[in-house]
Amino acid sequence: MDFSFQVIIRNLPYLLSAAKWTIALSLVGMAIGLVLGVLICAARVSGNSWLRRAAGIYISFFRGVPLLVQLLMFFYMLPYVGLNLPATVAAVASIGMCSAAYIAEIVRGSLQAIPRGQAEAAEALGIAPLALWRRILIPQALRIGLPSLMNELILLVKVSSLASVVGIGELTRIAQNITGQTYRPLEIYLTAAVIYLVINAVLATAGRAGERRLSIWVGR
């Protein structure tokens, strides 16, 4: 077996450059997922039974279908509904919508961990539900759910590799291209794997540090 480090060194710049797209896809996807996820969670726990049911179906669907299938379906469906989105936007939107379903459940679990008394105190003071959510419940839910949310982000980094299937030029796609030119799959894919590892290791460390710092706020 001949393993060529030359190949790795020569192509590393291209791989690193593509890694930027991986990070971008993951971060933007997470951002969309957070915003959408909190909204869906609000619907899921609301008093309106239609909203609850709709949110439940959304969560069940986007967690029940493989993301790869969601991506492909989204891309194929766009021309049918007359939308002409750039591929990257479509990919991020699809990833974001999927992530929102998982985040909605994370936030819901975190909300349940907040002692009921805190909402009661707000009720007794006459604070409106929107202010209660915005200022008291959601900030705490995000802190309580931080480990799971961090996990979700790490998952998104890995799952961004699926965007290669729809032609987005992130790390996996570029790795495939380079492999096609150099016929060195082992070297290139191993390097890509290492890059993913490094990104995730950084995220995991940042997550642990964040958890420690925020722990003073979380309950007793």
Next chain:
Amino acid sequence: MELDLYVRYGPALLSGFGVTILCWIVGSLGGLVLGFAIACLYQWSGTWLRGALQAYIEVVRGTPFMIQLFILYYGGPYFGLVLDPVPAGILGFMVYGSPYFAEIFRSGFQSFPKGQLEAARCVGIDEWTAVRRIMLPQMLVSITAPLTNFFIILTKETAILSVVTVPELLAETQTMAAETFTYVEPFLVLSLFYWFMVEFTSWLGKRVEARVTRHLQRA
């Protein structure tokens, strides 16, 4: 919805379904066994081996499934591993799943009250029988939910096998869609199908959990 299209592609879709289920079951069980072995090794070994196992877990959990498949299928021949797509898919599944299963078993071991094994020793039951008859059945209680969860995750991961040309359900659906120029419908059907598989597995898991925790129900 043109039914005769589905009739024509029926066999292909069914075969794809068969491959999906095959990879899922064999791959998951293989990963479960491998994961169990890793967890046991971890429990009863020294720092050197533990470090190596921990590294394995971190590496597999930190890289995308797709990259792992590429390394095994496309890179494999370069270090002597030549596999057909389906065996490669199953192997990939086993490797991908093993660290997650290992973690589930490891936390199951750790959360088990040691006192029960001590009590068994005191009445003269030997270590292996105690583990088999007392520890494992009760561990089932704490690991059933995470196991079900992960099995569900794995049903969805089967779709990714299509990227290394495994002729599973997604691949066959894509072929059908491309050949008949109908994209949206087959994919909708495919989605509903996965959704159903996930809900079914979830239901099954809940029933297993109920059976396994029966002794904990209050009369």
Next chain:
Amino acid sequence: MAKSAKGRTGDAIITVEALSKSYGDFQALADITMEVRRSEVVCVIGPSGSGKSTLLRCLNFLEVYESGEVRMEGQLIGWEEGKATPRKQLSAAKLRDQRKNIGMVFQQFNLWPHFTALQNVAEALIQVRKLALNEAHDHAGAALEKVNLGDKTGNYPSGLSGGEQQRVAIARAIAMEPRLMLFDEPTSALDPELVGEVLNVMKELAGEGMTMMVVTHEMGFAAHVADRVAFLDKGRLVCCVPPGEIFGRDPADARVRSFLQTYRERNVV
């Protein structure tokens, strides 16, 4: 005592009329009728499960009851006026409006852990009374001064003792300048040595003329600070009389007697 300094005009701040509440088959409150007058301190005592907390929580409609009325200064709380059957609950917005004038202190403090003491007290001022940030913080600071926590405004609840947390909770309620203060076993969750500082704050509040209804097991407080003591047993109001009639000499009712008997055996009244 400062009691005589209070302007007790005798008019009722809150009136309860035939209040009944059940949880399924269990009757938590049965036909309670009572009133709390301006600047009065009414302590509610009784055995566990007698409905004391439930009564308090019905006053500000944290619990919904089946029959009876609660009126604050004549205004019906929680229900729409009128003879409609079944009667309609007030809209959420109107209920919030009513709650602005009733302050509540909980057994578990219920402070918001991600806010400092100052932020905890200021939050309702900003969200409900719509004060500007600076004004709200000034008011909040003053309220915290009143409960002797002026130096701890920047502390998070995790950095405060139980007694300090409860005093912040009191400050949070009084900052809204309510006309009535409800206390639901305010010292039951505190270590014994911290109970005194909270009771002192409550005593001061009473001395300034605040109308208060306090559910408590602190008989000393009930005996010395209350204007009247209400005794609840199995959801019924047994009596509501000045403390002297219960604590000083032998109380008339057998249930009150036996309750205080067990109490005396375990504590000093």
